[in-house]
Amino acid sequence: MRHETDGTGEREQGSFRLAAYAVCIEDGRLLLARLASGNWTLPGGGVEHAEDPFAAVIREVAEETGCDAVVERLLGVDSRVVPAAVARAGTVHQNVGVFYRVRITGGRLRPEPNGDIVESVWTPFPEVARLRRSSLVDIGLALALTVPATGHVAPVPVVGMVQH
Template sequence: MEFTDYDTRLAAYAVVVDDDERVLLALWNEAEEGRWALPGGGVDFEETAEAGAVREVREETGYDVVLDRLLGVDSHVIPVERRLSDTDRPMKAVRVVYAATVVGGELTHEVDGTTDEARWFPLAEVADLPRVGIVDIALALWRQR
């Protein structure tokens, strides 16, 4: 399939782990049941992936972060029947993952967005949470750093 035959979505995410070995997650509300995700999401047309990651963390959690380093880039295909929008085109999701550190702000919940709540979780508890796949992918990249 040629690149003109499918949609592409660029997204950027941040793995934020504090000194107490807790990871910052946001409750994604676009599925039937909420699932925990990394703070992050779609990169706007005029912004860089780095700027998108920083903006998304602020919007979804209330925290200001600095990006420490690029952890990796992941991509996967979403077939037409799994798309959230009404379309006849599959989508390739390209996800850029950064390690980040909180430098300011205050934990708050996003209003009228794609997440409802932000919360710190001990890393050891993440495996028991209902979560989206990028959480496991990103934490594996973070552990390899």
């Protein structure tokens, strides 16, 4: 990825990730996954080389939550750039997330075996705003509730309880 200049006019190299995220809504509740760090996020994750994001989101839901799921619709795509000053690797990072509306069809919620997800919980909408969460949660919820024709919502400010 080439993106920002380093002050000398040279473009700075960074990292890039394509990911697929599940927005599972049922009875006014959103399915959230809690990372070992304590932050909450949507079920989902990196798309593997040569994998279709559509298949990746189903795989990620199964791996992270223990549940079977089906995709109901594409909600949208979000591209966010994390500045080097706050990115984990210390270099500019771009995450392109493909968000799908997903329905759980079976299975039982459980922690991710040998993974980063320690629990998955159906969370009532009003409680989501009180959680320390990834900005992906707000983007996915906004896409699901507004279903913009463009598949794009305004960037979510990363402040307070909302993290990169």
